[in-house]
Amino acid sequence: MDVCAVVLAAGEGTRLRPLTGRLPKALCPVGNVPLLDRALDRLAGLGLAGPRRVAVNACYLGDQVVAHAGGRAHLSVEPGDPLGTAGGLGNLRDWIAGRGVLVGNADAYLADPDAPPGPDVAALLDGWDGRSVRLLGQPAADPAAPGTFSGHVFVGFSLLPWRLVRDLPAAFGDLVRSVWRPAEAAGALTVVPYRGTFYDTGTPADYLAANLHAAGAGSLVDPTATVTGRLARSVVGAGAVVRGAATRVVVWPGATVGPEERLTDAIRAGTDLTVPAGSPSRGRPDRANL
Structure with missing residues (x-):
């Protein structure tokens, strides 16, 4: 079955x-790799490139x-304000052209301990009938909480049939109300369990937590960085200089x-911007355009 992919x-x-006053969210680095690159690498692991x-x-x-993605993907630049997750797909309708669509949020950090970076999402494609909607999900702390699907929270990737994409307008809208909930009500939505680690990285706390997960038990330091101070469980990017304590x-x-x-539980950008991070939170669906 012909399937394409869209990274929101x-x-x-x-x-x-x-932080996003300096970089778009999709280019914020996690483990010294821009989030967009992580998403594209994950899709390439599925043969989608x-x-x-x-x-x-x-x-x-x-x-x-656009400059960062270069020729690695078809680029859809939305004029004015973002069109939302549904409107973004509607704007790509002519490019999708009859295919099923694997949709990923650029801010989704997923880490499968067995098979990174791609095959963990392959379960969405396995045995797909080309007509139903599939979501990648994890059990919710409160299965009855708003925003859950069959007791699961959405973890960044969904698979949509062309029949539900072809009529989406290129106007602001979200996939929750436009596609997912109607499919759920019609008995045409399936949650595919994901057992790995997920952060949506949308808040400073979750963004920091994803970085620390990518670093593992210690610190992750780019070879071009200079560290003469004290470092503990931190991520240091290319060309950065740490002379104090982090x-x-x-x-x-x-x-x-x-x-x-002396910095603790924070993100440092440039020489003057320090963003404190609080406690990580559980994911909420369809936040790719917040």
Whole structure:
């Protein structure tokens, strides 16, 4: 069955401000790898690569997303404000052209301990009938909570049939109300369990937690970074300089931690921006354009 993929990367990342005042959310690094690259690598692991098979939508700071994606994907630049998760697909209707669509949120961090970076999503495609809707999900702490599907929370990837995509307008809308809930009511939605680690990275706390997971038990330091201070469970990007102390900190590429600074549970960008991180939260569906 012919399937294409769309990475939703148009959102403003309002919950990550002021970090997303400098970079679009899709290019924020997790484990020193931009989120968009993680999504494209994951799809490539499924055999979905190149501008005929993969599309990326862009809007907020879209020139940065376009330049970064380059020729690796078909690019759909939305004018004005982001069109939302459903509108973004509607805007790509002519490109999708009759195919099923594997849709991934750019801000989804997934880590399968057995088979990264792609085969963990392959379960969505396995045995698909081409007509039903599939969501990748994890059991919810409260199975009856709003935003759950069959007692699961959505973890970033869904599989949609062409019959439900072809009529989506290129106007603002979200997949929850436009596709997922109607399919659920019709008995045409299936949740595929995902047993790996998931963070949606949309808040500073979840973004930090995803970075620390990517770093493992210690710290992850780019070979071009300079660290002369104290480092504990932190991620340090390319060209960054850490002369002070950093504990559970993400230091963005090119950022600096001065010799007198003591940072804990935070994200540092540049020389002057420090964003504190609170406690991680559980995911909420369809937040790719927030």
